[in-house]
Amino acid sequence: MSLSGQWIAKYSGTNNGTGIIDLDEFDTYFSGTAVAWDDNPQLPNSIVQIRTPSKSSTQHLTKLPVFHIDTVGNPLSMDRIKQLAANNITLPSTVDMDLNFNGSTLTIQWSSSIGTHGAAVANGSRTQGGLPSDLRATSARGWDGFKKK
Numbered sequence: 001m002s003l004s005g006q007w008i009a010k011y012s013g014t015n016n017g018t019g020i021i022d023l024d025e026f027d028t029y030f031s032g033t034a035v036a037w038d039d040n041p042q043l044p045n046s047i048v049q050i051r052t053p054s055k056s057s058t059q060h061l062t063k064l065p066v067f068h069i070d071t072v073g074n075p076l077s078m079d080r081i082k083q084l085a086a087n088n089i090t091l092p093s094t095v096d097m098d099l100n101f102n103g104s105t106l107t108i109q110w111s112s113s114i115g116t117h118g119a120a121v122a123n124g125s126r127t128q129g130g131l132p133s134d135l136r137a138t139s140a141r142g143w144d145g146f147k148k149k
Contacts, residue, residue, distance in 0.1 A: 003030050003057065003099060007106045011036065013118025015043065018107065021050075023100075023121075029055060030052040034097065034108075035069075036118075044068040044076050044084070048095055063094045066112065090114050 003041055004025035011019045017039045020117040031051045054090035068076045068091050076084075084091065092112035100107040104123065134139040 002055070003052070003059070003101045003106070007122040009106075009108070009122035011108070011118045011120035014035075014116035015040065015118065017045075018121075019120045021106070023052075029053065034084075041067075041071070041129040041130075043089070044070065044080070044091065045073075045094075047073075048097070050097075052099075059097075059099040061097045061099070063098060066092050066095050074135065076086070079108065092116060 003078040004023050007019075008025075009019055010018055013035075015038050018037045019034065020037070020094060021034045022034065022126070023030040023047065029052045032049075034048050034050055036046045045068070047067045047069055050061060052059045065101045068081070070076060072082070081091070084121040092114045095110050096112075097108065106122045107119070108119075108122070109119045
């Protein structure tokens with residue numbers, strides 16, 4: 001097992017919510033995204049792109065640019081960003097992140113450019129991406145839909 005896969009966990013810290021890290025494995029590194037879905041619907045969600053410098057099970061990533069998104073994953077509009085600023089809500093521009101994979105557990109810790117921080121532990125909650133599909137085609141002539149095996 002390695003850092004690759006989709007990891008889902010509740011996080012806590014300055015804010016609380018659900019985090020999803022989705023990493024693909026390449027020859028010498030992992031690459032993907034980390035998304036923080038905030039429990040407070042008044043606050044935006046955040047996404048960062050990740051590319052590790054190696055395939056080590058421990059990673060320290062610095063100054064990852066943070067993109068702020070709405071509840072469906074679209075970038076925040078300038079009007080929404082201005083509204084948040086008017087309500088004294090500051091958005092971070094970067095985040096430092098530590099990933100530590102140990103057996104079947106991924107520990108995540110981060111701190112942002114504005115001093116916010118958080119942590120999460122995902123215990124083997126990875127997808128089954130490497131396993132055969134539970135779906136099968138219902139027609140050999142073309143796509144007619146799928147049904148469970």
